[in-house]
Amino acid sequence: MRTLAALMCVWLSWVVWVSAQGAGRQRPAPTNIPEKNPFTSPADLEMGRKLYQGRCGHCHGQEGEGGRGAVLTSGRFRHGGSDRELFMTIRNGIPNTEMPGAFNLPEMEVWRIVAYVQQLGRQGAPEPVVGNSEAGAAVYEKNGCATCHTINGKGSYAAPDLTDIGTKRAVRHIRQSIVDPSADIPLDYRSVTVVDRAGKATSGIHLNEDEYSVHLRELNGTVRSFMKSELSQVTLPRQSLMPSYAALSKSDVEDLVAYLSSLRPETAQ
Amino acid sequence: MKPSGLGVGVWKLGVDLTRFIVLGLVFSAAVTAQSPSPTGLPITYERLLKASQEPGNWLTYGGDYRSHHYSTLDQITSENVHRLRAKWIYQMHKSKVETTPIVVDGVMYVTRPPSDVIALDAETGRALWTFEYRLPSRVYTCCGEVNRGLAILGRTLYLTTLDARLIALDAETGRVVWKKELADPALNYTATGAPLAVKDKVIVGIAGAEGGIRGFLDAYDAKTGERAWRFWTIPAPGEPGSETWGNNDAWRHGGGSTWLTGSFDPELNLLYWGTGNPGPDYNGDVRPGDNLYTCSLLALDPDTGTLKWHFQFTPHDTRDWDATQVPVLFDSTFDGRPRKLVVVPSRNGFHYVLDRQTGEFLLAKPFTRQTWAKYIDEKGRPVMNPGQEPTPEGNDSIWPGVDGGHNWMSPSYNPNTKLLYFNSREERRRFFKTDAPEFRPGEAFFGGGGGGGARFRPEESSGRLIALKPETGEIQWEHKILAPPWAGVLSTAGNLVFSATPAGNFYALDARTGKELWRFNGGDRVYASPITFLSRGKQIVTLPIGDVLVAFGLD
Numbered sequence: 001m002r003t004l005a006a007l008m009c010v011w012l013s014w015v016v017w018v019s020a021q022g023a024g025r026q027r028p029a030p031t032n033i034p035e036k037n038p039f040t041s042p043a044d045l046e047m048g049r050k051l052y053q054g055r056c057g058h059c060h061g062q063e064g065e066g067g068r069g070a071v072l073t074s075g076r077f078r079h080g081g082s083d084r085e086l087f088m089t090i091r092n093g094i095p096n097t098e099m100p101g102a103f104n105l106p107e108m109e110v111w112r113i114v115a116y117v118q119q120l121g122r123q124g125a126p127e128p129v130v131g132n133s134e135a136g137a138a139v140y141e142k143n144g145c146a147t148c149h150t151i152n153g154k155g156s157y158a159a160p161d162l163t164d165i166g167t168k169r170a171v172r173h174i175r176q177s178i179v180d181p182s183a184d185i186p187l188d189y190r191s192v193t194v195v196d197r198a199g200k201a202t203s204g205i206h207l208n209e210d211e212y213s214v215h216l217r218e219l220n221g222t223v224r225s226f227m228k229s230e231l232s233q234v235t236l237p238r239q240s241l242m243p244s245y246a247a248l249s250k251s252d253v254e255d256l257v258a259y260l261s262s263l264r265p266e267t268a269q
Numbered sequence: 270m271k272p273s274g275l276g277v278g279v280w281k282l283g284v285d286l287t288r289f290i291v292l293g294l295v296f297s298a299a300v301t302a303q304s305p306s307p308t309g310l311p312i313t314y315e316r317l318l319k320a321s322q323e324p325g326n327w328l329t330y331g332g333d334y335r336s337h338h339y340s341t342l343d344q345i346t347s348e349n350v351h352r353l354r355a356k357w358i359y360q361m362h363k364s365k366v367e368t369t370p371i372v373v374d375g376v377m378y379v380t381r382p383p384s385d386v387i388a389l390d391a392e393t394g395r396a397l398w399t400f401e402y403r404l405p406s407r408v409y410t411c412c413g414e415v416n417r418g419l420a421i422l423g424r425t426l427y428l429t430t431l432d433a434r435l436i437a438l439d440a441e442t443g444r445v446v447w448k449k450e451l452a453d454p455a456l457n458y459t460a461t462g463a464p465l466a467v468k469d470k471v472i473v474g475i476a477g478a479e480g481g482i483r484g485f486l487d488a489y490d491a492k493t494g495e496r497a498w499r500f501w502t503i504p505a506p507g508e509p510g511s512e513t514w515g516n517n518d519a520w521r522h523g524g525g526s527t528w529l530t531g532s533f534d535p536e537l538n539l540l541y542w543g544t545g546n547p548g549p550d551y552n553g554d555v556r557p558g559d560n561l562y563t564c565s566l567l568a569l570d571p572d573t574g575t576l577k578w579h580f581q582f583t584p585h586d587t588r589d590w591d592a593t594q595v596p597v598l599f600d601s602t603f604d605g606r607p608r609k610l611v612v613v614p615s616r617n618g619f620h621y622v623l624d625r626q627t628g629e630f631l632l633a634k635p636f637t638r639q640t641w642a643k644y645i646d647e648k649g650r651p652v653m654n655p656g657q658e659p660t661p662e663g664n665d666s667i668w669p670g671v672d673g674g675h676n677w678m679s680p681s682y683n684p685n686t687k688l689l690y691f692n693s694r695e696e697r698r699r700f701f702k703t704d705a706p707e708f709r710p711g712e713a714f715f716g717g718g719g720g721g722g723a724r725f726r727p728e729e730s731s732g733r734l735i736a737l738k739p740e741t742g743e744i745q746w747e748h749k750i751l752a753p754p755w756a757g758v759l760s761t762a763g764n765l766v767f768s769a770t771p772a773g774n775f776y777a778l779d780a781r782t783g784k785e786l787w788r789f790n791g792g793d794r795v796y797a798s799p800i801t802f803l804s805r806g807k808q809i810v811t812l813p814i815g816d817v818l819v820a821f822g823l824d
Contacts, residue, residue, distance in 0.1 A: 212788070
């Protein structure tokens with residue numbers, strides 16, 4: 001009797017264990033993305049243009065001229081320029097960048113965007129730089145940009161790393177960021193100012209926030225956490241923490257733009 | 270003293286018998302502890318009619334046929350909720366979890382993406398059985414592989430699957446009783462909602478309006494799975510309402526899905542079910558007219574599927590503002606006269622009050638920022654503002670956004686406070702229009718888009734849990750939330766309102782004042798609604814947070 005009871009207990013445990021194991025199995029993800037774009041007719045391209053302008057143009061420019069997003073007219077794509085690579089980039093996004101994935105978009109529409117982006121890539125060189133990049137490096141040095149920015153590991157991480165900024169940003173966007181830094185602030189570098197009950201204000205880069213707490217990094221690198229119940233005010237100013245360098249001479253600005261535009265993965269050390 | 274002779278044999282027999290009985294008792298106790306016997310079955314139609322009188326269980330998607338999402342349980346109160354602690358968690362490892370479980374006498378039946386069912390011991394969170402559904406390799410879905418829950422009738426659970434099947438499962442074992450195809454998934458039909466068991470039938474909605482389906486609502490014989498009736502939400506040429514589609518074939522792919530669970534009034538014998546957007550979503554040029562019965566509330570005879578009345582919230586929608594939101598039924602006085610009411614906080618940003626017997630429009634009041642309608646006229650028809658349509662270059666000026674002022678998350682009606690609680694989404698998005706698409710199996714049927722979140726600063730969007738007088742739409746209090754929420758609301762006789770934020774904060778408020786009394790950081794987005802029930806006599810509250818189901822009880 002004892003043996004029977006023990007056997008039944010073992011059997012029951014096994015049934016429960018097997019049931020529990022079933023809970024974690026994953027369905028295999030579909031693969032088989034073709035190498036060549038199956039949607040490249042003139043009608044597909046036209047549909048791709050409209051989709052691009054609705055979904056992509058805000059960051060990459062309505063004609064692919066770049067902006068917050070990379071220039072697409074040069075035909076150089078950092079994450080691969082084959083049809084399949086572009087498809088994967090558009091559908092899945094790029095981790096650790098502002099490029100989101102178009103998960104909900106049907107494959108056909110992603111392919112049509114790929115077709116249009118490939119056409120953009122044949123448009124030719126992006127906006128040329130007119131300044132001198134060596135002189136620009138001196139402007140960067142002289143104005144203390146490394147106090148906040150980093151290039152090739154030299155400088156501070158209080159502001160965006162510029163090591164490959166020439167790939168990420170269009171020339172006009174770099175210029176705009178120098179003379180009017182508040183025009184377009186990366187989400188990771190928005191500023192926040194909190195004021196405690198005693199009236200003391202603290203500002204820094206906005207790291208995280210929920211209904212009860214807010215977290216920031218001061219310009220000296222110190223990370224601070226605050227409970228909102230202990231604060232009288234939390235504001236997210238539309239102004240960048242970076243001062244405007246509109247007072248620089250036009251040639252200094254263009255030299256600096258040329259220098260920053262030259263910073264690409266191939267120049268990274 | 271030991272017996273001898275015959276006595277020894279009798280004594281030994283007695284010892285063996287005692288051992289047998291003791292072992293049997295121990296074994297029974299062990300079995301009981303591991304898998305509580307589902308003595309609460311069967312769940313008859315009579316029990317479903319009185320679901321609110323069984324607060325220890327949670328028997329339908331909306332908590333009862335009126336979809337009050339309210340419980341009379343009052344062990345957890347505004348006085349002691351600060352003692353609420355996590356009791357167990359169940360890891361799903363699949364997202365997004367939008368499910369509302371069914372609970373019967375200590376057993377929780379819960380769905381997991383894409384179309385699985387797990388029976389859990391509600392006391393411990395341990396799995397008793399798992400039904401894992403294998404999907405074909407490709408299924409078209411617009412918005413993630415989700416499932417929102419089950420229906421139960423008798424000893425059977427009813428599940429819809431992402432490939433548009435209705436499956437009956439034995440609640441005690443998870444074994445398949447029968448399986449039916451609702452529609453062809455290759456034609457972009459899919460199913461995500463919890464069915465509703467009414468009398469001897471299972472009412473089932475369909476999804477896929479983003480893929481160019483022609484929507485319907487079905488009823489199936491609960492025992493055999495034979496289809497009892499089908500109501501097409503898009504009329505064919507010559508049928509009433511077909512004149513609202515222009516003279517073309519647009520009706521064939523006209524959308525009007527039924528992807529959320531409706532409500533039922535047994536006295537009026539009326540089923541109330543919301544319908545989704547017309548297709549293509551953002552380009553209405555190919556479907557001139559009001560496009561009945563999209564973006565509507567339908568009142569149907571549950572025995573025959575005959576339409577008794579309908580009310581359209583958003584005629585000729587071009588912003589994907591489905592009207593599938595849960596309709597909430599209650600009786601009250603309106604303009605000094607007792608009325609049977611149905612209220613819907615709509616995705617289009619207005620709170621609607623209708624007479625649920627006749628469908629008469631009584632009131633519409635905005636609960637969130639909206640820009641598209643000047644006002645709603647005396648018949649319930651919106652008078653449009655100009656410039657509120659999707660455009661080829663994109664229109665940033667439309668509030669609310671594509672996800673609406675409210676959506677599928679459950680509202681809660683509390684008969685003690687006589688307030689309706691729901692989460693309001695305050696945001697705008699960019700609506701753009703492309704050429705009208707051709708219908709293609711496996712592909713979307715958008716004709717544009719409604720996203721573009723990257724254009725807007727996060728702090729431009731926010732959320733509020735609103736407590737309003739459902740008869741008048743007057744807001745009594747509100748609880749601010751940092752980002753637009755996707756969580757449903759539970760209210761209880763313990764003077765509590767439970768809900769959660771996109772940041773993963775699960776919280777409890779005083780139902781009368783809105784004062785926050787308790788919170789728990791669950792660490793991930795919430796796309797589901799809390800429920801409550803009893804386990805071994807003690808009140809439990811559960812909520813899926815991210816892909817983890819968490820159960821809470823008093824310490």
